[in-house]
């Protein structure tokens with residue numbers, strides 16, 4: 001693959017978090033906001049989604065993507081490809097030729113952040129307790145290219161600028 005091909009297939013982190021970057025509590029999400037979830041489902045429709053093994057166990061059945069890839073050190077019993085590194089996940093994802101979304105959880109966002117061109121993040125207005133977090137990113141390296149206000153969240157598309 002050439003560098004140009006890489007640029008044509010952006011890597012996009014997608015998810016929802018509180019102002020304190022909480023994304024999860026235990027194995028689940030601390031909120032139930034259907035409008036936000038539909039934003040996620042619409043974004044990934046027809047594209048590729050990379051997920052950690054734990055998040056795939058939670059969301060796998062709901063995915064509207066054409067392709068899913070699970071990152072695991074083991075051999076989980078799933079019906080989609082399993083790879084043991086983010087680099088292998090991205091290589092396989094590029095071969096599918098559609099947008100590459102990385103949809104969590106916490107461990108997988110951390111691995112993918114250095115590779116990300118975009119982040120499509122919903123900021124949940126209400127505070128929630130949790131024990132899983134989105135990585136702390138350097139805001140000087142990102143700018144907001146789109147922002148939509150919703151009743152319970154603000155949806156932003158962040159583009160890497162540095």
Ligand SMILES: NC(=O)c1ccc[n+]([C@@H]2O[C@H](COP(=O)([O-])OP(=O)(O)OC[C@H]3O[C@@H](n4cnc5c(N)ncnc54)[C@H](OP(=O)(O)O)[C@@H]3O)[C@@H](O)[C@H]2O)c1
Pocket residue numbers: 014015016017022023024025026027028029051052053054055056058071072073074075076083084085086103104105106107108109111132
């Ligand atoms: N708010 C949101 O938008 C959002 C989105 C997604 C998930 N979540 C939340 O995030 C939480 C789950 O996140 P999590 O961090 O616990 O789990 P995760 O990132 O979904 O999955 C973790 C698993 O990924 C595999 N893994 C991690 N690092 C690896 C590496 N370097 N190489 C190979 N495999 C690796 C391991 O699988 P094995 O154990 O199989 O080896 C590990 O157990 C849940 O609370 C979920 O609800 C929130």
